[in-house]
Amino acid sequence: MKKIYFSFFILLMTFGSARADILYIADDTNLALRNGASSYGQVIRILPTGTSVTVVGEPRNGFIKVRLIDGTEGYIRSKYTKKEPPEHDAKDTTSKNMTLLQTEIGTLKEQLAKATEAITPGSSLEKSLATERDHLSRELNELKNTAANAIQLKEEHDLLQERVVNGERDLEQLKLENQALKDTTKQDWLIYGGALVIIGIFLGFILPKISWRRKSGWDSY
Numbered sequence: 001m002k003k004i005y006f007s008f009f010i011l012l013m014t015f016g017s018a019r020a021d022i023l024y025i026a027d028d029t030n031l032a033l034r035n036g037a038s039s040y041g042q043v044i045r046i047l048p049t050g051t052s053v054t055v056v057g058e059p060r061n062g063f064i065k066v067r068l069i070d071g072t073e074g075y076i077r078s079k080y081t082k083k084e085p086p087e088h089d090a091k092d093t094t095s096k097n098m099t100l101l102q103t104e105i106g107t108l109k110e111q112l113a114k115a116t117e118a119i120t121p122g123s124s125l126e127k128s129l130a131t132e133r134d135h136l137s138r139e140l141n142e143l144k145n146t147a148a149n150a151i152q153l154k155e156e157h158d159l160l161q162e163r164v165v166n167g168e169r170d171l172e173q174l175k176l177e178n179q180a181l182k183d184t185t186k187q188d189w190l191i192y193g194g195a196l197v198i199i200g201i202f203l204g205f206i207l208p209k210i211s212w213r214r215k216s217g218w219d220s221y
Helices: 001-021 090-118 125-219
Strands: 023-024 031-034 043-047 052-055 065-069 075-076
Touching: 043 075
Parallel strands: none
Antiparallel strands: 023 052, 031 043, 031 075, 052 065, 065 075
């Protein structure tokens, strides 16, 4: 039994909440349903007076997000809604709607004129954009110069690196040639030394014999 009461209480709370979320288009206007919370939002549909809508979002910028009976969602101006179904005179509503539409058209024309004036030659916006364009152009030229200098420095670095490599190669070649010359000189000295040793040995054998022959010749006298 308690569960039945509790379920009935929840049902009442849900029903009350649902009723609180239902709004009606006021009796003095046909309201535009837009795709965004702004007067610049695209018009999805025109809602006639008395149309019921379900609130599905919090108010924002004077607009509120709603859902129609067929499931279509969009934004409407919250100040043109009411919680009770309106009572209205069709002729009076049409007249007020025409006035509202004319006012909105005038507002849009004024906004368009301001936007057009803002971008006309000589305006402050045009001058500001021109200044920003010149500043960006200078920065671009500086970047190009920096890039060109970097490329030139790299080319010079590569050239110097190549000269260093060639210098190291030439130095290594000179070292090899110098070492070869030293080795050749050592070989020559070894040959000369060997020749001198051989000559010394030869003379060591020959000179005593010559001396002995001379001594023998002297003894014969």
